[in-house]
Amino acid sequence: xxxxxxxxxxxxxxxxxxxxxxxxxxxxxxxxxxxxxxxxxxxxxxxxxxxxxxxxxxxxxxxxxxxxxxxxxxxxxxxxxxxxxxxxxxxxxxxxxxxxxxxxxxxxxxxxxxxxxxxxxxxxxxxxxxxxxxxxxxxxxxxxxxxxxxxxxxxxxxxxxxxxxxxxxxxxxxxxxxxxxxxxxxxxxxxxxxxxxxxxxxxxxxxxxxxxxxxxxxxxxxxx
Amino acid sequence: xxxxxxxxxxxxxxxxxxxxxxxxxxxxxxxxxxxxxxxxxxxxxxxxxxxxxxxxxxxxxxxxxxxxxxxxxxxxxxxxxxxxxxxxxxxxxxxxxxxxxxxxxxxxxxxxxxxxxxxxxxxxxxxxxxxxxxxxxxxxxxxxxxxxxxxxxxxxxxxxxxxxxxxxxxxxxxxxxxxxxxxxxxxxxxxxxxxxxxxxxxxxxxxxxxxxxxxxxxxxxxxxxxxxxxxxxxxxxxxxxxxxxxxxxxxxxxxxxxxxxxxxxxxxxxxxxxxxxxxxxxxxxxxxxxxxxxxxxxxxxxxxxxxxxxxxxxxxxxxxxxxxxxxxxxxxxxxxxxxxxxxxxxxxx
Numbered sequence: 341x342x343x344x345x346x347x348x349x350x351x352x353x354x355x356x357x358x359x360x361x362x363x364x365x366x367x368x369x370x371x372x373x374x375x376x377x378x379x380x381x382x383x384x385x386x387x388x389x390x391x392x393x394x395x396x397x398x399x400x401x402x403x404x405x406x407x408x409x410x411x412x413x414x415x416x417x418x419x420x421x422x423x424x425x426x427x428x429x430x431x432x433x434x435x436x437x438x439x440x441x442x443x444x445x446x447x448x449x450x451x452x453x454x455x456x457x458x459x460x461x462x463x464x465x466x467x468x469x470x471x472x473x474x475x476x477x478x479x480x481x482x483x484x485x486x487x488x489x490x491x492x493x494x495x496x497x498x499x500x501x502x503x504x505x506x507x508x509x510x511x512x513x514x515x516x517x518x519x520x521x522x523x524x525x526x527x528x529x530x531x532x533x534x535x536x537x538x539x540x541x542x543x544x545x546x547x548x549x550x551x552x553x554x555x556x557x558x559x560x561x562x563x564x
Numbered sequence: 565x566x567x568x569x570x571x572x573x574x575x576x577x578x579x580x581x582x583x584x585x586x587x588x589x590x591x592x593x594x595x596x597x598x599x600x601x602x603x604x605x606x607x608x609x610x611x612x613x614x615x616x617x618x619x620x621x622x623x624x625x626x627x628x629x630x631x632x633x634x635x636x637x638x639x640x641x642x643x644x645x646x647x648x649x650x651x652x653x654x655x656x657x658x659x660x661x662x663x664x665x666x667x668x669x670x671x672x673x674x675x676x677x678x679x680x681x682x683x684x685x686x687x688x689x690x691x692x693x694x695x696x697x698x699x700x701x702x703x704x705x706x707x708x709x710x711x712x713x714x715x716x717x718x719x720x721x722x723x724x725x726x727x728x729x730x731x732x733x734x735x736x737x738x739x740x741x742x743x744x745x746x747x748x749x750x751x752x753x754x755x756x757x758x759x760x761x762x763x764x765x766x767x768x769x770x771x772x773x774x775x776x777x778x779x780x781x782x783x784x785x786x787x788x789x790x791x792x793x794x795x796x797x798x799x800x801x802x803x804x805x806x807x808x809x810x811x812x813x814x815x816x817x818x819x820x821x822x823x824x825x826x827x828x829x830x831x832x833x834x835x836x837x838x839x840x841x842x843x844x845x846x847x848x849x850x851x852x853x854x855x856x857x858x859x860x861x862x863x864x865x866x867x868x869x870x871x872x873x874x875x876x877x878x879x880x881x882x883x884x885x886x887x888x889x890x891x892x893x894x895x896x897x898x899x900x901x902x903x904x905x906x907x908x909x910x911x912x913x
Contacts, residue, residue, distance in 0.1 A: 341741045341771065342903065345653075345685035345705040347712045347729040350904075351641070356578040 430562035444521035455498040492557035505549035587639035588897035592761040601901040612886035642724035652706040655776040739899035754845040781823035789819035808855035824864040846872035850893035
């Protein structure tokens with residue numbers, strides 16, 4: 341038996357056995373501060389990591405920039421060399437091997453024909469082609485160097501001493517574009533004049549016929 | 565706040581059974597006795613006893629609070645056994661059935677002669693019906709409300725949590741019930757507790773509390789008588805009383821007379837009322853003057869008087885060195901502390 345004549349209210353021991361609320365508040369506060377510190381430290385570490393990563397990236401970008409500049413420099417060099425090659429190619433294509441032309445011409449000249457004068461002229465003009473103009477406008481880029489055309493013209497002047505000199509001259513002018521060495525280059529062959537030989541002196545036999553053949557070569561395209 | 569932080573613990577020193585450490589104070593009129601009891605696993609330790617300055621209501625116990633500062637780290641909770649003036653305890657009987665709590669409280673207040681300025685705690689201890697007659701007994705304790713509040717504030721000001729405040733005789737009754745074999749079903753037993761400031765008489769009929777008497781007479785009454793009769797100072801008179809070397813019974817019998825007479829009246833009343841002789845009267849207290857008092861009381865009450873030390877029968881309580889020397893004088897606070905620290909096993913010492 342127990343006489344419980346207590347003037348005070350006895351604590352609720354079930355509740356008293358819990359963790360001290362003041363202690364819980366203090367621990368909670370400490371944990372909050374600790375958590376804040378950990379979070380701050382984590383953020384600071386993250387920030388430092390990002391900074392170092394940024395530094396590495398900046399270094400890489402710097403190296404890449406240098407590489408890109410090098411690539412550009414090399415591309416410029418390549419462009420220069422390509423232009424040089426193109427120039428060489430143009431010059432190659434522009435060039436007609438006249439020795440071969442002359443050899444071919446020599447092989448075609450009949451015995452009755454004497455060549456008095458060979459004159460070669462070249463006129464260079466810009467290509468005046470609508471297609472080329474349209475293509476130029478479509479590209480929209482800066483002005484390209486104009487495409488040039490080299491028009492070669494070979495004038496053959498000679499004299500034929502034969503009974504059928506006119507026929508011989510005609511035949512000569514006809515076979516010129518058929519020669520395999522001349523055919524690829526020749527555009528037109530025109531017998532422009534057949535006249536009596538002005539230099540014939542009386543009493544020197546067959547007077548002969550003077551002629552002039554104009555051989556126009558195919559234009560050679562090139563650009564500067 | 566600083567006071568709260570000083571006593572900060574991660575976990576309250578209590579579990580579902582009760583506090584793990586408790587400081588019990590016996591507030592007497594001349595001194596305060598302090599007992600610290602602790603529980604670890606199932607072992608109960610009586611850690612220490614202390615004699616401290618008395619609680620002075622005028623200073624709100626300032627001197628006692630200072631003295632308690634070095635003890636409060638040992639316990640978080642405090643119980644108080646009040647031996648202060650105006651603390652009343654009565655066992656009163658009423659005919660019929662116990663009424664509602666408010667009605668019963670009003671009846672008790674009328675019987676005790678106290679007004680609403682008193683706090684009253686009561687407990688129905690017996691209820692019997694014989695034929696068409698019914699009767700019940702109520703153990704009632706009353707204390708001025710301002711004293712209850714002042715003591716509550718005092719305990720909290722020291723940094724302790726108040727657990728219980730009881731009258732001294734209540735603690736004594738609980739002590740009797742806590743000691744196995746102290747009262748038997750088929751006998752009537754008396755317990756006379758004499759201390760420095762007061763004396764209490766409890767009579768048990770079997771296990772039932774049959775009578776409670778509080779006396780102003782105490783050991784200090786005897787010392788005062790010696791001082792008057794022999795013209796001694798207090799210190800010398802106390803030593804003379806405690807030594808038992810001289811036969812001073814002739815000098816103190818006159819002062820003992822009224823008190824012994826009241827004891828005899830109480831015994832006779834109980835025996836007539838219940839028709840059962842009180843076989844043995846047990847004496848307990850500090851026991852400083854038992855050698856002289858025991859034969860005088862035995863001669864007056866005409867029945868066996870035995871000096872009773874409950875500590876002899878205490879098992880399961882480990883008496884620590886700091887408690888051993890003064891344990892017998894601090895039984896009441898020990899019992900009140902044990903009531904809570906002992907938890908569910910407090911009835912089986």
